[in-house]
Amino acid sequence: MVLSETDRKLVTAIQDGLPLVARPYAALAETLDTTEAVVMERLRRLQDDGMIKRMGVVVKHRALGYHANAMVVWNIPDADIDRAGALLAEEECVTLCYQRPRRLPDWPYNLFCMIHGREREAVLRRLARIIDAHHLDDIPHAVLFSLRSFKQRGARYSRQPARITHGQYRPGAGE
Numbered sequence: 001m002v003l004s005e006t007d008r009k010l011v012t013a014i015q016d017g018l019p020l021v022a023r024p025y026a027a028l029a030e031t032l033d034t035t036e037a038v039v040m041e042r043l044r045r046l047q048d049d050g051m052i053k054r055m056g057v058v059v060k061h062r063a064l065g066y067h068a069n070a071m072v073v074w075n076i077p078d079a080d081i082d083r084a085g086a087l088l089a090e091e092e093c094v095t096l097c098y099q100r101p102r103r104l105p106d107w108p109y110n111l112f113c114m115i116h117g118r119e120r121e122a123v124l125r126r127l128a129r130i131i132d133a134h135h136l137d138d139i140p141h142a143v144l145f146s147l148r149s150f151k152q153r154g155a156r157y158s159r160q161p162a163r164i165t166h167g168q169y170r171p172g173a174g175e
Contacts, residue, residue, distance in 0.1 A: 073109035
């Protein structure tokens with residue numbers, strides 16, 4: 001599927017987040033010189049067509065007191081990756097779960113999941129419960145606790161920045 005110019009502008013407009021106003025789609029519509037209904041319909045179509053996988057919130061977990069954040073990396077047999085990924089993704093404490101290629105010989109891991117917690121011990125207890133519940137005792141894994149937090153944001157699809165200032169939405173405003 002090829003994006004229309006209007007859809008390309010819409011994707012650029014939302015990549016830095018929705019306007020923080022009571023009616024964000026109406027604010028986008030005003031900026032794009034269209035209607036709120038058109039913006040909502042185009043976003044729904046882009047999701048239905050798979051061009052936008054999902055829209056969500058980027059939570060700044062450290063600001064909420066979650067400082068024990070662990071990426072658990074697993075070496076799952078290729079034949080079991082879909083099943084294992086689905087099981088881990090269903091766990092309430094798992095916030096991300098995705099497959100990546102192994103980088104042999106140094107990096108044998110192919111499934112990654114993130115567990116956030118206030119304390120390391122709590123994260124490790126949750127992980128132990130997951131391992132026990134899903135019989136993952138024999139699956140090689142490593143727990144990588146983050147030491148620092150860098151800027152968190154969603155995916156970027158356009159180099160053209162979009163900014164929200166004082167409740168107004170202005171696409172393409174300078175950095």
